[in-house]
Amino acid sequence: MEKPLNIAIVGLGVIGGSFAWALNKQNKYPVRILGIDHDADTIKQALEEGAIDEGEIINEKILQNADLVILTLYPSAIVGFVQTHRDEFKKGAVITDTTGVKGNIVEQILPILPDGVDFIFGHPMAGKESQGFTYADADVFQDANYLLTPIESNKEENLTFLTDLLKTLGFKRVRQVEAHVHDEMIAFVSQLSHVLAVSLINSDQEGRDTAAFVGDTYRELTRVAKINAPLWSELFLHNKNELLTVMDNFETQFYLMKQAIETEDEASLMGLFEEATARRISLEKADSKLQG
Amino acid sequence: MEKPLNIAIVGLGVIGGSFAWALNKQNKYPVRILGIDHDADTIKQALEEGAIDEGEIINEKILQNADLVILTLYPSAIVGFVQTHRDEFKKGAVITDTTGVKGNIVEQILPILPDGVDFIFGHPMAGKESQGFTYADADVFQDANYLLTPIESNKEENLTFLTDLLKTLGFKRVRQVEAHVHDEMIAFVSQLSHVLAVSLINSDQEGRDTAAFVGDTYRELTRVAKINAPLWSELFLHNKNELLTVMDNFETQFYLMKQAIETEDEASLMGLFEEATARRISLEKADSKLQG
Structure with missing residues (x-):
């Protein structure tokens, strides 16, 4: 049996939760879904409802085991998170974010980019007016657009993998554009x-x-x-x-x-x-x- | 058998045509639908497709026979039409318009109001981006709002009749408000x-x-x-x-x-x-x- 891909989702709000549900729904990639959220009730709910297989309030061993990390955090939180946990990511892991602005975020993260990981910046053009895990829904990604803003160091194989995974989650088009x-x-x-x-x-x-x-x-x-x-x-x-x-x-x-x-x-x-x-x-x- | 109501629609664009289709679709009122449109091709199409029972390019005898006249004309055309045909309306007929502005139109029509007819000003809050009879569709009225701006001389029984007819055509709420x-x-x-x-x-x-x-x-x-x-x-x-x-x-x-x-x-x-x-x-x- 194929070894499952460990996918960590950091921030189980409406977008993070929707990623969890969409990953559960697809059958192409065998996955194990790991969730990090500072809110204990959210982790409890996500575990009970079966959206994630494992959860932590602060990272203990999830990032160390994750082949792919999806950061679904607020712009103000994401830079601090990467900084704090930069030595905890798995060697060779792909990290991606879902922030709705790119230039400013890329600029702040580039100098603190952890060694040995491939950070692919991205933005799902989908969402909901309601916030929080309770409103998470795999269907919000259906037929939506996804924008990736690759940086020079991104590996072609990782871009290909992430693009295919996103399409498997329901996104219709995954385009690469410059951050500006x-x-x-x-x-x-x-x-x-x-x-x-x-x-x-x-x-x-x-x-x-x-x-x-x-x-x-x-x-x-x-x-x-x-x-x-x-x-x-x-x-x-x-x-x-x-x-x-x-x-x-x-x-x-x-x-x-x-x-x-x-x-x-x-x-x-x-x-x-x-x-x-x-x-x-x-x-x-x-x-x-x-x-x- | 009940005598059908003669309903004239003046202007078979997307709104006038939709009235024609909606009148055809309902079963509560036995109706005969008479259409006036300056475009001969439109009249031909409306007759062939069965939207209207009778059609004229300029009024010959339609207005004289109509119990209800629905004016679905542009603001610039409606005053002139009423003026030109003021002696041709049937005694006791109800006339209504569908113009999207009211104060200005009411003001211009009041002085030329034909004798013996009851003009009830109205506005269907429904429409389509596409124009012309070809895009007419009974369903655009479904669950939409309708606003009537009664004037002092309107008869209660006519307001009640028109309101009921509009609801029969699919409008959900028919409200009476002041023109301003x-x-x-x-x-x-x-x-x-x-x-x-x-x-x-x-x-x-x-x-x-x-x-x-x-x-x-x-x-x-x-x-x-x-x-x-x-x-x-x-x-x-x-x-x-x-x-x-x-x-x-x-x-x-x-x-x-x-x-x-x-x-x-x-x-x-x-x-x-x-x-x-x-x-x-x-x-x-x-x-x-x-x-x-």
Whole structure:
């Protein structure tokens, strides 16, 4: 019988827990799932529900035995964790993170990179508005995108292995991009959307019976306004410059629209709508090509 | 056998066509569906597909026979249509419109209101990004909201009849509100969302491989960026003041967020996120109460 792969998940929140469930669900790789979480109740729950095979509140021997370590920690916690445990990782282990910003994290981890391990930085483009192990669910990864931002020292065989494992967990596409491209794109496609959702719902006025009037559009636009405040504050501030740039670009467009309305410039308004329609249609086409 | 109700639909676009299909689908009211559309091909298609029983390119005898007239015309067309045909409506007929702005339209129609008819102004909170009869679909009305903005002269029995008919067509809630409340709320829950979607997608930079990076959030936020340019230009300009007010409120919130990011004020950022989360949770609760 093939020896199982020891996979450690550090941080059993909604993402870490979802990795545990997805690893349990797949049949391609025989695995033993080891969980580390500072919360004893979470470890207890994860063990009882069968998400992990072994659990520790602080690392005792899990990292020493793990062939793959998946760090599902907050940006503020991950650097400290690697620093503290740098001598405990198994020789030849693959380490990966799931942090939603990359440049800043890579920069901080590179100088403290443990010897003899291969750290592949990554970001699953999937998640949930609800936080905590209880909301973990293997299905959130289904057909989602995964971005890896390789560094020079990464071994081709490890990149291949991790890519295949992620696809086995349900991810549809696993792409490799440079860290700065990742951060620019994430600022635009994800962080800016969260800024808009939060600002939109916060701009509602007191005393309005809004719920009685909303349709699908408002519901969709504010879905991500239910947001993990500590996590997203960190993500925003770790990606400050990129986020401010896309916010500026958004403002420019918002003002064009405002000006057209103020001056009742129907032609300009139509032009903005037509541009948006063309862009959305081309996104849908590209989307269906990528999905197909 | 009960005499069928003659229902005229004026304008067989995606909304008018959807009314036709929904009327065909229901069994409660025996109906005869009469369609008026200036496009001969649309009338031909609607007749051939069985959406309408009778069709005219300009009114010859349809309005004279219609017990109920549903005007599914653009804001710019509706006033002229009522004016032109004011002597052709059947005595005692109920007329209703489906325009997405109300105050401005009511104001223009009141002085030219035909004698002997009961005009009940309304707005189905449902629609599609695609336009034209081909995209008409009875299901778009399923579980959607409908707003009526009654005027003093409306007869209670006609309001009751129209409300019941709309529910028969699939609408879940039919509410009566004042026209100015309607316009303020629509500016916020619908028009502002469209401004954000359009501005967001238009702020994307040339040459980016955006499609490869987008997740559900960006897809949802830009869904309505595919927009009927002539219709929405009219809707925005007919509701100019209300829209500019909610855009100002949005800007205030956007700036609070921007300032917090620029000054790396994590506490303020967290505060904005927590406020947004509380509002979204309360919307979801109200939503499930209303749906339940």
